[in-house]
Amino acid sequence: MTGQQLKVPEAGKLLETLLTLLPERSRTSIKTMLSKGQILVNGEGVTAFDHPLRKGDTITVLAKGISIARAMRSDARETVEKAGVKIYFEDHDYIVVEKPSGMLTVSSGKEKNTLYSLLNAYIKLNARMQRKEDIISGVAPNRETAKVWIVHRLDRGTSGVLVFAKNERAKDILQSKWKELVAERKYVAWLEGSLESDSGAVQSWLMENPKSMKMKSFKEEVKDGQLAITHYKVLERTRRYTQVEFSLETGRKNQIRVHAAEELGHPVAGDEKYGAETSPIRRLALHATTLVFRNPISGKMLRFTSPLPESFNKFLR
Numbered sequence: 001m002t003g004q005q006l007k008v009p010e011a012g013k014l015l016e017t018l019l020t021l022l023p024e025r026s027r028t029s030i031k032t033m034l035s036k037g038q039i040l041v042n043g044e045g046v047t048a049f050d051h052p053l054r055k056g057d058t059i060t061v062l063a064k065g066i067s068i069a070r071a072m073r074s075d076a077r078e079t080v081e082k083a084g085v086k087i088y089f090e091d092h093d094y095i096v097v098e099k100p101s102g103m104l105t106v107s108s109g110k111e112k113n114t115l116y117s118l119l120n121a122y123i124k125l126n127a128r129m130q131r132k133e134d135i136i137s138g139v140a141p142n143r144e145t146a147k148v149w150i151v152h153r154l155d156r157g158t159s160g161v162l163v164f165a166k167n168e169r170a171k172d173i174l175q176s177k178w179k180e181l182v183a184e185r186k187y188v189a190w191l192e193g194s195l196e197s198d199s200g201a202v203q204s205w206l207m208e209n210p211k212s213m214k215m216k217s218f219k220e221e222v223k224d225g226q227l228a229i230t231h232y233k234v235l236e237r238t239r240r241y242t243q244v245e246f247s248l249e250t251g252r253k254n255q256i257r258v259h260a261a262e263e264l265g266h267p268v269a270g271d272e273k274y275g276a277e278t279s280p281i282r283r284l285a286l287h288a289t290t291l292v293f294r295n296p297i298s299g300k301m302l303r304f305t306s307p308l309p310e311s312f313n314k315f316l317r
Contacts, residue, residue: 003040003060003061003063003066004060005058005060006021006022006059007056007057007058007059008053008054008055008056008057008059009021009055010055011052011053011054012052012053013049013050013051013053014034014039014041014046014048014049014050014051014052014053014059015027015030015034015049015050017053017059018030018033018039018059021059022061031049034046034047034048034049036064036068037062037067037070037071038061038062038063038066038067039059039061039062040059040062041053041058041059041060042057043058043060045070063136063137065133065136066132066133066136066137069129069130069132069133069136070129070133072125072129073125073126073129073130076121076122076125076126076129077122079118079122080097080118080119080122083100083118084100084103085097085098085099085100085103085115085118085119086098086306088304088306089304091295091298092166092167092297093167093170093295093298094163094164094166094170094295094297095119095123095148095163095166096161096163096164096291096304097119097162097164098159098160098162098306099115099154099160099161099162100159101156101157101159101283102156102283103115104116104156105150105153105154105156106150115162116150116164119164120147120148123146123147123148123166124146124147126146127142127144127146128146130142131143144167146166147166148164148165148166149164149165149166149167149168149170149171150164150165150171151163151165151171151174151175152175152178152251154288155254155257155284155286157270157271157283157284158284158286158287158288159286159287159288159306159309160287160288161288161289161290161291161304161305161306162288162291163291163293170296170297173297174293177296178251181293181294181296182291183292183293183294183301184247184290184291184292185247185248185288185291185292186245186246186247186248186288186290187245187246187248187256187286188235188245188246188286188287188289188308188312189243189246189256189260189268189269189285189286189287190241190242190243190244190269190285190312190315191241191242191243191244191260191264191266191267191268192240192241192266192267192268192269192276192277192278193240193265193266194237194242194266195232195234195237195242195244195264195266197234198233198234199231199232200231200232201229201230201231201232202229202230202231202232202259202263202264203227203228203230204217204218204228204262205217205218205219205220205222205225205226205227205228206228206252206253206254206255206258207224207226214274215252215253215255215258216258217259217262217263226250226252227250228250228252228258228259229249230246230247230248230249230255230256230259231246231248231249232245232246232247232264233245233247236316238315238316240278241315242266243312243315244260245289254274256268257271257273257274258274260274261274261275261276262274268284268285269281269284269315270283270284270285271284271285271286280314280315281311281312281314283311285312285315287306287308287309287312288306289305289306289307289308290303290304290305290306291303291304292304
């Protein structure tokens with residue numbers, strides 16, 4: 001068990017109880033321990049001197065090194081969230097986050113401020129602090145290399161749910177069995193103009209132009225082309241725009257953007273690359289709202305839903 005365990009003999013306030021249970025400690029020393037996060041009550045960190053206790057509660061006094069390690073892990077998570085990235089889920093094998101618009105998933109050149117680099121630093125620090133805590137606690141530390149692995153990507157302008165693996169095995173399994181493990185993958189976009197049909201599906205072959213770096217859609221199969229299938233459903237209509245939900249059968253580069261512009265004839269608002277003429281929210285109006293997949297390691301079905309960005313409401317106004 002990590003730390004010194006103390007049982008609360010009777011109801012009272014935390015500071016006074018600690019003074020009774022730790023007679024060798026001064027009031028100043030105990031206040032310092034509280035302020036540095038060394039005190040847990042029933043497994044939860046507490047810093048308030050007057051925190052109420054009940055008879056039978058468990059107080060854990062952490063070693064100073066452990067409390068520092070946990071504080072650094074907390075700070076690392078806060079750094080990620082301050083960058084606009086929400087962490088939805090994390091276990092030994094995967095981390096699921098919400099990527100903000102404008103951030104690259106991974107660098108394609110000299111770009112350093114990417115989601116990959118941010119999460120990689122977070123995972124590495126977490127692992128280092130966990131090893132420190134394990135050593136202090138007398139537990140054999142995990143010496144595996146800590147890093148994140150790319151499973152899939154979102155375009156720079158697209159926001160929403162994204163999953164990374166935390167080890168190569170987890171990455172390989174999820175990628176190789178992507179179609180059978182991913183039960184749902186949805187996006188919402190605002191398209192320019194009024195979409196003619198309320199729902200439907202688009203199938204074409206996509207191929208990248210090496211000069212323009214743009215994807216091109218072909219209705220018939222072409223050499224080196226990749227089959228792309230996109231389902232769509234209209235959610236809302238305004239005078240100038242249509243809000244559409246997209247479901248992907250395949251995950252090709254720029255798939256929704258190309259199909260919206262070239263096959264449906266209505267580019268995603270803000271998508272200058274594929275012919276959009278307007279950008280009312282000054283970003284690509286595309287958001288990955290839903291990702292549902294079975295964790296191949298634990299076997300659990302995981303569902304993540306990201307709310308639409310507040311800026312999307314501007315289309316309704």
